[in-house]
Amino acid sequence: MEQNKxxxxxxxxxxxxxxxxxxxEPSERLAxxxxxxxxxxxxxxxxxxxxxxxxxxxxxxxxxxxxxxxxATPNDVHKEIAIRALTAGKHVICEKPVxxxxxxxxxxxxxxxxxxxxxxxxxxxxxxxxxxxIQDLIEKKKIGEVFHLESRVQGANGxxxxxxxxxxxxxxxxxDWGVHLLDQLLLLTGSRIDSVTAELSTILGTEVDDGFTxxxxxxxxxxxxIEVGTTNFIKLPRWYVKGTEGTAIIRDWDLSGEIVVxxxxxxxxxxxxxxxxxxxxxTMAPPSEESTLRLPIEKALSTKQSFYDNFVSVIEGKSExxxxxxxxxxxxxxIETIFEAAEKRAVLKDLEL
Amino acid sequence: MEQNKxxxxxxxxxxxxxxxxxxxEPSERLAxxxxxxxxxxxxxxxxxxxxxxxxxxxxxxxxxxxxxxxxATPNDVHKEIAIRALTAGKHVICEKPVxxxxxxxxxxxxxxxxxxxxxxxxxxxxxxxxxxxIQDLIEKKKIGEVFHLESRVQGANGxxxxxxxxxxxxxxxxxDWGVHLLDQLLLLTGSRIDSVTAELSTILGTEVDDGFTxxxxxxxxxxxxIEVGTTNFIKLPRWYVKGTEGTAIIRDWDLSGEIVVxxxxxxxxxxxxxxxxxxxxxTMAPPSEESTLRLPIEKALSTKQSFYDNFVSVIEGKSExxxxxxxxxxxxxxIETIFEAAEKRAVLKDLEL
Numbered sequence: 001m002e003q004n005k006x007x008x009x010x011x012x013x014x015x016x017x018x019x020x021x022x023x024x025e026p027s028e029r030l031a032x033x034x035x036x037x038x039x040x041x042x043x044x045x046x047x048x049x050x051x052x053x054x055x056x057x058x059x060x061x062x063x064x065x066x067x068x069x070x071x072a073t074p075n076d077v078h079k080e081i082a083i084r085a086l087t088a089g090k091h092v093i094c095e096k097p098v099x100x101x102x103x104x105x106x107x108x109x110x111x112x113x114x115x116x117x118x119x120x121x122x123x124x125x126x127x128x129x130x131x132x133x134i135q136d137l138i139e140k141k142k143i144g145e146v147f148h149l150e151s152r153v154q155g156a157n158g159x160x161x162x163x164x165x166x167x168x169x170x171x172x173x174x175x176d177w178g179v180h181l182l183d184q185l186l187l188l189t190g191s192r193i194d195s196v197t198a199e200l201s202t203i204l205g206t207e208v209d210d211g212f213t214x215x216x217x218x219x220x221x222x223x224x225x226i227e228v229g230t231t232n233f234i235k236l237p238r239w240y241v242k243g244t245e246g247t248a249i250i251r252d253w254d255l256s257g258e259i260v261v262x263x264x265x266x267x268x269x270x271x272x273x274x275x276x277x278x279x280x281x282x283t284m285a286p287p288s289e290e291s292t293l294r295l296p297i298e299k300a301l302s303t304k305q306s307f308y309d310n311f312v313s314v315i316e317g318k319s320e321x322x323x324x325x326x327x328x329x330x331x332x333x334x335i336e337t338i339f340e341a342a343e344k345r346a347v348l349k350d351l352e353l
Numbered sequence: 354m355e356q357n358k359x360x361x362x363x364x365x366x367x368x369x370x371x372x373x374x375x376x377x378e379p380s381e382r383l384a385x386x387x388x389x390x391x392x393x394x395x396x397x398x399x400x401x402x403x404x405x406x407x408x409x410x411x412x413x414x415x416x417x418x419x420x421x422x423x424x425a426t427p428n429d430v431h432k433e434i435a436i437r438a439l440t441a442g443k444h445v446i447c448e449k450p451v452x453x454x455x456x457x458x459x460x461x462x463x464x465x466x467x468x469x470x471x472x473x474x475x476x477x478x479x480x481x482x483x484x485x486x487i488q489d490l491i492e493k494k495k496i497g498e499v500f501h502l503e504s505r506v507q508g509a510n511g512x513x514x515x516x517x518x519x520x521x522x523x524x525x526x527x528x529d530w531g532v533h534l535l536d537q538l539l540l541l542t543g544s545r546i547d548s549v550t551a552e553l554s555t556i557l558g559t560e561v562d563d564g565f566t567x568x569x570x571x572x573x574x575x576x577x578x579i580e581v582g583t584t585n586f587i588k589l590p591r592w593y594v595k596g597t598e599g600t601a602i603i604r605d606w607d608l609s610g611e612i613v614v615x616x617x618x619x620x621x622x623x624x625x626x627x628x629x630x631x632x633x634x635x636t637m638a639p640p641s642e643e644s645t646l647r648l649p650i651e652k653a654l655s656t657k658q659s660f661y662d663n664f665v666s667v668i669e670g671k672s673e674x675x676x677x678x679x680x681x682x683x684x685x686x687x688i689e690t691i692f693e694a695a696e697k698r699a700v701l702k703d704l705e706l
Binding site: 177274 | 584593599600640645698
């Protein structure tokens with residue numbers, strides 16, 4: 001059944017829920033029509049913006065004019081709401097992390113299949129320009145074969161207030177931001193994972209992690225450092241990527257950065273030793289000016305459908321989902337592996353991941 | 354027996370050996386008088402500079418005018434030369450890494466004790482200004498209690514030619530540069546080591562490591578990332594240090610960097626969300642301008658004796674060595690632990706280190 005515009009109700013009208021209003025605005029095929037939240041003032045806020053408000057999830061689900069339920073609640077109730085919505089015949093968009101436990105996602109997907117409704121997770125950072133640039137750079141071998149990459153987000157503001165500091169609600173930075181960085185990482189290589197080790201940070205004294213560092217090795221030899229920090233007054237670069245022919249760096253959200261590669265027109269020039277502290281070093285001297293090229297970071301031209309356009313296309317059977325549930329499931333399993341590695345303080349190997 | 358100037362012979366007149374001539378020049382109590390090298394052209398070079406040259410190590414050791422032997426040969430022969438020189442009644446300065454095997458150092462120290470001659474390892478990077486600044490900053494709690502630090506040297510020139518690419522000679526970057534960074538690290542905390550994990554890099558296809566990353570946790574909770582790379586066309590900062598009140602960064606040998614700390618005069622101001630890629634983030638937003646202070650990196654005022662002045666003082670029984678052999682031994686054991694962790698691909702715990 002094709003229709004002009006699909007009606008979407010947002011369940012959970014906090015920071016992310018209300019941000020979706022902005023995100024969906026440009027879509028010609030999706031319209032936010034209503035809001036449900038357990039908190040009264042958020043419903044009032046929604047009503048003031050002209051949205052229909054509901055008094056219960058049941059009311060949303062029994063409203064036959066509603067096609068899509070968007071779940072932007074705390075993580076612990078994603079599963080229950082998703083299953084109820086799918087069973088009621090609604091298509092579902094769910095915020096990330098979709099569930100804390102990968103087995104819970106399996107349960108949701110089973111219901112999605114049975115009810116023949118689309119379930120798609122809002123892994124919006126697959127559309128981040130910095131990520132698309134790195135993806136493009138790897139694909140086009142702009143720095144040769146990439147053998148190591150580091151992906152970091154760092155801030156000094158601690159864990160954002162509210163439920164994200166609480167374990168029972170699926171809080172913590174590995175679940176909140178880690179899920180994005182790990183999702184991006186797994187899209188950058190076709191290889192399976194060989195080993196994982198990780199350290200959680202608990203400097204702020206919360207019951208959940210306030211950040212983490214994970215070292216991941218893939219079977220094809222690629223290594224990655226994935227790091228989230230909320231106690232960093234100075235940031236390390238967002239992306240640091242090493243290839244056989246050069247290194248690429250993207251410093252921040254403003255996409256500032258550069259690429260330095262071997263100059264193919266110049267034979268390797270022996271570097272001159274430099275004074276470094278109390279010693280001389282040739283090893284750590286910069287390569288001679290003429291033997292490398294310094295290139296700007298170029299925006300990647302992406303023809304990717306938007307998340308919402310793709311979602312409608314999937315409903316209508318015209319496209320494959322750009323966020324595949326199998327991919328999301330693998331990320332959750334990787335997160336579980338990181339939690340386990342950190343808890344056991346071990347390098348976990350022989351993973352089927 | 355006190356004398357005006359001690360006569361020093363350099364054994365091994367390659368890059369480091371000849372650099373010592375410059376380093377010893379300002380000393381009022383030490384004079385380079387001779388050189389021995391197995392390679393003829395290096396002896397000619399030394400002779401052209403006015404140094405007496407010797408035809409064998411035996412000739413150096415039987416020359417009664419020689420007080421000090423400085424060993425700057427490849428690492429594999431440090432032990433033999435050191436023991437022979439000490440036995441012959443010479444004081445010894447030895448280049449780093451003193452030995453590849455920590456047990457070999459024990460053997461040397463035994464002979465040093467028996468022969469009552471001074472043996473001191475040239476861990477010159479204890480005098481590096483960047484290190485002294487970090488040491489001072491930690492001591493003075495300029496960023497509160499430091500709980501994490503990252504110390505890196507990175508270049509794009511591969512492993513310096515010659516024996517440093519060969520295992521039999523004690524080559525590889527963990528031994529060459531790692532020994533400095535690890536030596537510095539152990540001076541920054543009084544704590545014992547709790548766990549070690551590491552990855553060696555072998556991108557260049559040499560039989561030794563062309564770099565490494567090690568994650569070290571101390572019993573007091575301090576964590577450290579120590580990294581050496583020779584395939585990095587863009588460098589990450591030389592030092593990145595996190596404390597409870599702020600973060601410090603020293604970018605390079607030029608000591609450029611900064612410190613960002615909580616402003617004690619301003620109550621914490623909630624940051625404003627920023628657009629970051631396809632999402633909004635308050636977590637990764639910069640702290641509000643007024644709530645932090647941005648400070649310059651200040652040079653540390655050090656009154657430390659120079660390496661050579663200290664060496665003479667130790668010979669004369671007037672000072673404790675600034676490079677203690679027990680400290681050097683601990684660094685070697687840490688290097689052995691890093692090699693083991695990398696080989697086993699494990700987090701090594703319960704270390705007596």
